[in-house]
Amino acid sequence: xxxxxxxxxxxxxxxxxxxxxxxxxxxxxxxxxxxxxxxxxxxxxxxxxxxxxxxxxxxxxxxxxxxxxxxxxxxxxxxxxxxxxxxxxxxxxxxxxxxxxxxxxxxxxxxxxxxxxxxxxxxxxxxxxxxxxxxxxxxxxxxxxxxxxxxxxxxxxxxxxxxxx
Numbered sequence: 037x038x039x040x041x042x043x044x045x046x047x048x049x050x051x052x053x054x055x056x057x058x059x060x061x062x063x064x065x066x067x068x069x070x071x072x073x074x075x076x077x078x079x080x081x082x083x084x085x086x087x088x089x090x091x092x093x094x095x096x097x098x099x100x101x102x103x104x105x106x107x108x109x110x111x112x113x114x115x116x117x118x119x120x121x122x123x124x125x126x127x128x129x130x131x132x133x134x135x136x137x138x139x140x141x142x143x144x145x146x147x148x149x150x151x152x153x154x155x156x157x158x159x160x161x162x163x164x165x166x167x168x169x170x171x172x173x174x175x176x177x178x179x180x181x182x183x184x185x186x187x188x189x190x191x192x193x194x195x196x197x198x199x200x201x
Contacts, residue, residue, distance in 0.1 A: 068156075071111035076152035078115050080139050081130035083192070085147035090191035092151065092161035093171070097195065099155075099162065100169050101127075106198070107169070111156075168195035 075095055083090035101107035101114045108114050118126040126132035139145035154160040165171075171193045172178050184196035 072149070072152050072156055074112040074115045075156055076145075076149040077137060077139070078128055078130075079151050080145055080148035081137070082128060083148075084141070085144040085151060087191050088151065088161075089164075090193065091148065092155055093165050093168075093190040093193060093195065095152065095155040096162060096165040097168050097171055100165065100167055100197075104169055104198075164190065165195045165197075167197045169198055170196040 075098060078098060079085060079091045079095060082094045085091055098111055098114050102109055102111060108117055115128055116126070116131055119132050124132050124134075131137070139148070155162070166187050168187045170180070170184055172181065174189065174192055174194060181194075181196060183199070185199050187195040187197055189195070
């Protein structure tokens with residue numbers, strides 16, 4: 037609930053400042069803004085904006101999932117996929133780890149938002165993961181990794197895509 041409230045409050049502030057109304061254009065703007073915020077939060081909590089390569093590669097996985105038939109078709113739905121109160125089976129572990137999802141490091145949060153804008157609006161580095169739909173940090177060995185095709189390592193993450201048939 038806090039997560040949705042944070043995104044809604046930020047969106048409402050931007051919309052009121054811009055003098056927006058409830059037209060179809062503003063509805064589209066709100067969806068894009070929410071997508072940007074979800075992507076920025078994912079960058080922040082998955083990479084801490086440690087590097088451009090990490091930020092763009094995890095963003096590319098989100099995008100690849102949006103366009104894959106096995107996943108939801110919006111950025112926020114992909115980021116929040118699997119969330120159920122009290123359960124820990126989210127696609128992105130930070131979303132259901134029980135900790136606050138309010139960014140604390142202002143510098144990393146601003147970098148995350150910039151990276152999200154560059155990726156989402158300007159299509160920078162789209163395709164960097166060559167179609168990867170999964171990744172994990174280099175220090176973990178998830179059970180699912182052997183079931184996928186390894187694409188490679190970018191920054192602090194190893195990337196995979198669903199095996200071709």
